[in-house]
Structure formats: structure tokens, C-alpha cells
Amino acid sequence: MSTPVPVQPQREPGSTRLVLAMALAGLLAGIIIIGVYEATLPTIEANRARELREAVFQVLPGVRKMQALRYDGRGLVPNPGKADDDTLYAGYDGAGRFIGYAIPAEGPGFQDTIKLLYGYLPRQRRIVGMAILDSRETPGLGDKIYKDADFVANFDDLAVDPEIVAVKKGTSTAPNQIDAITGATISSKAVVRIINRARSRWEKRLPAPGSGPAPDRME
Amino acid sequence: MSTEKDLDAYQEFIKGIWRDNPVFVQVLGMCPMLAVTNSAVNAVVMGGATLFVLVGSSFLVAAMKHLIPKQVRISLYVIIIATFVTVADYTLLALLPKVHKELGAFIPLIVANCMILGRQEAFASRHSVRYAVMDALGMSGGFLLALLALGGVREILGSGSLFNVDLFGDGFEPWVIMILPPGGFLTLGLILLFFNWFTVRRRAFLQRVAALDAEEG
Numbered sequence: 001m002s003t004p005v006p007v008q009p010q011r012e013p014g015s016t017r018l019v020l021a022m023a024l025a026g027l028l029a030g031i032i033i034i035g036v037y038e039a040t041l042p043t044i045e046a047n048r049a050r051e052l053r054e055a056v057f058q059v060l061p062g063v064r065k066m067q068a069l070r071y072d073g074r075g076l077v078p079n080p081g082k083a084d085d086d087t088l089y090a091g092y093d094g095a096g097r098f099i100g101y102a103i104p105a106e107g108p109g110f111q112d113t114i115k116l117l118y119g120y121l122p123r124q125r126r127i128v129g130m131a132i133l134d135s136r137e138t139p140g141l142g143d144k145i146y147k148d149a150d151f152v153a154n155f156d157d158l159a160v161d162p163e164i165v166a167v168k169k170g171t172s173t174a175p176n177q178i179d180a181i182t183g184a185t186i187s188s189k190a191v192v193r194i195i196n197r198a199r200s201r202w203e204k205r206l207p208a209p210g211s212g213p214a215p216d217r218m219e
Numbered sequence: 220m221s222t223e224k225d226l227d228a229y230q231e232f233i234k235g236i237w238r239d240n241p242v243f244v245q246v247l248g249m250c251p252m253l254a255v256t257n258s259a260v261n262a263v264v265m266g267g268a269t270l271f272v273l274v275g276s277s278f279l280v281a282a283m284k285h286l287i288p289k290q291v292r293i294s295l296y297v298i299i300i301a302t303f304v305t306v307a308d309y310t311l312l313a314l315l316p317k318v319h320k321e322l323g324a325f326i327p328l329i330v331a332n333c334m335i336l337g338r339q340e341a342f343a344s345r346h347s348v349r350y351a352v353m354d355a356l357g358m359s360g361g362f363l364l365a366l367l368a369l370g371g372v373r374e375i376l377g378s379g380s381l382f383n384v385d386l387f388g389d390g391f392e393p394w395v396i397m398i399l400p401p402g403g404f405l406t407l408g409l410i411l412l413f414f415n416w417f418t419v420r421r422r423a424f425l426q427r428v429a430a431l432d433a434e435e436g
Contacts, residue, residue, distance in 0.1 A: 018291050029302040036306045040313035047316045140395035
């Protein structure tokens with residue numbers, strides 16, 4: 001291997017040869033990428049599903065089973081397929097009794113879109129948990145929306161009427177107020193705005209309290 | 220094209236680690252260097268992915284250098300590099316989803332790391348597979364060490380931990396600035412300062428030795 005590399009006399013190759021070389025390289029690269037994509041896809045999807053399950057169980061205390069549901073324009077129907085904008089998750093206890101909904105929502109944050117999930121009990125009209133699924137808020141400040149346990153705990157028992165508002169830290173008095181994070185007011189208010197928007201969007205769509213969706217294909 | 224008789228595999232490896240370190244001497248790859256070194260784990264994963272891409276690309280480019288028409292060589296290098304980067308991207312997404320999320324767009328952006336394309340054009344395309352791989356290992360090893368140096372310092376000062384292990388207990392107030400972008404520039408500047416000071420001192424020392432030798436001789 002350590003012999004000197006001989007200098008090849010270079011003739012000008014025709015453009016056909018250049019195009020062929022590029023096409024061949026592109027084809028091989030494509031095949032390799034498809035192979036890797038196919039090989040890693042099951043693991044990647046399993047990871048995502050596990051993350052979502054953990055988040056649902058986190059925002060709805062006491063839930064043991066969950067089911068993906070979809071709003072089809074008239075009511076909630078089981079959604080065995082891909083999750084979209086109209087998907088939410090119903091949580092049930094160990095005996096299969098309906099507890100509440102875990103509702104995904106997203107909206108603009110300080111840097112980029114914040115994706116979150118909140119747990120909602122329709123009968124009590126209360127939010128009982130919030131988890132950030134995806135965000136790029138400033139490290140050390142905005143990322144406290146999920147790193148600061150005190151901020152996350154704001155959403156453990158929160159009234160939704162009237163609308164949730166973020167107030168200066170330590171000044172919350174009413175059950176619909178949360179303490180904003182000092183130095184990350186924009187991120188805190190973004191979380192509140194995202195939840196309020198999702199709430200008014202789902203308000204009319206959810207069935208009347210007491211007639212929660214029956215467990216169907218529970219996981 | 221240089222002859223390879225006077226090359227030494229060990230020298231090709233070690234030059235990337237120290238003498239021609241891609242970050243501290245060539246000042247290449249600054250984007251990932253500043254962006255993902257807010258913790259030691261991120262730095263190691265970024266360095267590892269870059270190592271995989273550079274060694275794989277250098278191996279392929281050196282092995283196929285006679286098949287690559289020189290008029291389209293740069294495009295072909297980019298195709299080869301991009302393929303390795305995509306492989307690394309999906310593999311990290313499957314195996315280390317949490318770290319992948321933190322590194323975000325910087326994994327696909329390894330394609331644009333000029334250190335990698337530079338090594339293909341300047342070295343791998345002119346040397347045999349053995350030396351190309353040693354050179355790639357040295358360069359990416361040097362890159363990884365540089366990332367780790369920066370990531371380690373920034374995590375210790377900015378989060379009070381190293382590799383997510385808490386170092387100081389509750390009494391430590393983390394310097395949040397260190398894990399924010401300005402902390403990256405500050406730390407890199409200080410490390411470059413040290414590196415240059417060291418190089419200048421070493422040169423002065425060698426000159427003095429040479430002068431003393433001449434006097435005695």
C-alpha cells in the first residue's frame with residue numbers, strides 16, 4: 001500500500017463519462033440512504049411512540065391506559081393511524097374508566113415552535129399537567145419551561161375559566177393564574193397562549209362531560 | 220502528487236491531533252465548534268459523528284481516486300460526504316434520540332464542515348488508503364479533542380457538571396453565560412490565546428537552543 005501512487009496521464013474525458021460517474025454515485029448514495037432509513041425507521045418510531053406515552057402518563061396522573069382519538073368533524077373516533085392536528089389522547093385508569101384527555105398543542109415560542117401536551121379533565125374543567133415535547137428556548141432561561149419543576153407544577157391544578165394568565169413570579173392569587181419565569185416571560189406567556197388557543201379550539205369538539213369516549217382500542 | 224516514501228503513518232496521525240489541529244491551528248469547523256459545545260456529551264457525540272464521516276469519506280475517496288474524474292471530483296466528494304452524514308444522522312436519531320434533539324440541525328450540517336471537504340481535496344485524493352485513513356483519524360481526533368476541551372470547560376462553568384455528573388453540589392451558582400453563545404466565543408478565544416502563546420514560546424525556546432548550539436560549536 002505504501003508504494004508511490006503513479007501519476008495517471010489524464011486525457012480529457014467526454015461529458016458522457018462525467019455525467020455517468022455523477023449518476024452512478026448518486027444512485028449508490030440513494031440506495032445506501034434508503035437502506036439506512038428502512039433499517040432505523042422502526043427504532044425511531046418506537047422511540048417517538050414511547051416518548052409520547054410517557055408524556056401522556058405524566059400529564060394525566062392516575063392514567064394506566066391510553067387511546068388515540070381523532071376529531072372527524074362530528075365527534076371523537078379512534079385513530080389507529082398517524083397523529084395529525086385533530087388528534088388527542090384519552091386516558092383511562094386501570095379498570096378502564098375514563099379520566100381525561102391529553103391534548104397536543106403547538107405554537108410560536110421565543111426561538112422556534114414549542115410543542116407541548118397538556119392533561120385536561122373535562123368534568124372538573126381543570127388542567128392537571130403539562131409537558132413540553134419539543135422546544136428550542138434559550139438554554140438557562142427559556143428552557144426553564146420544562147427544566148424548572150416549579151414552573152411545570154403551575155399546571156398541576158389549574159382552572160381554565162376564565163382564560164389562563166401568566167403573572168409576575170410570586171403574585172398569582174387566582175386559580176387561573178400561573179407564575180411566569182423570571183427572565184423568560186416571553187417563553188412563559190407562549191406556553192400559556194398555546195394552551196389557551198388549543199383549549200378554545202377543542203372546547204366545542206369534546207363530548208359533554210360525563211359522556212367520555214368509551215375505551216376501544218386501548219394500548 | 221507527492222511520493223509516499225517519506226511519509227510516516229504515525230506522523231500523519233499525530234499532525235492532526237496537535238501540530239495542524241483543525242480547530243486551534245487551522246481554525247476550521249467553527250460552526251459546530253461554537254454551537255454544540257455547551258456540554259461534554261454533545262461535544263463527544265458531535266466529534267464522534269464527524270470522525271465517522273471523515274474516516275469513511277477519506278477511505279472511499281482514497282480507494283476510488285482513479286475512478287473519480289477530476290472535473291467533477293468536488294461534487295463526488297460532496298455526494299460521498301453527504302451519504303455518510305445521512306447515515307450518521309439516522310443512526311443517532313435511532314440510538315440517541317435525546318442527544319440528537321439537542322444537536323438538532325448541526326448533524327446534517329456536518330456536510331458543510333470545510334475541514335472534511337478540505338481533507339478529501341488536500342490529502343485523501345492524493346494518497347493511498349492507509350495514509351488517508353491515518354490522516355482522517357488524526358484530523359477528526361484533533362477535532363474531537365478540541366470540541367471536548369471547549370465542551371468540558373463550558374459545562375463545568377455553565378452547569379456545574381461534567382458528562383452530566385454534578386461536580387460542586389448546591390453551593391455552586393452556574394455561570395449561565397458559558398452555555399449561551401457568548402460563552403462559546405469567550406472560551407474559544409481563551410483557548411486560542413493559550414495555544415498561540417504556547418507556540419510562540421516553543422519557537423523562541425528552539426531558537427535559543429539553536430543559538431547556544433552554534434556558540435558552542
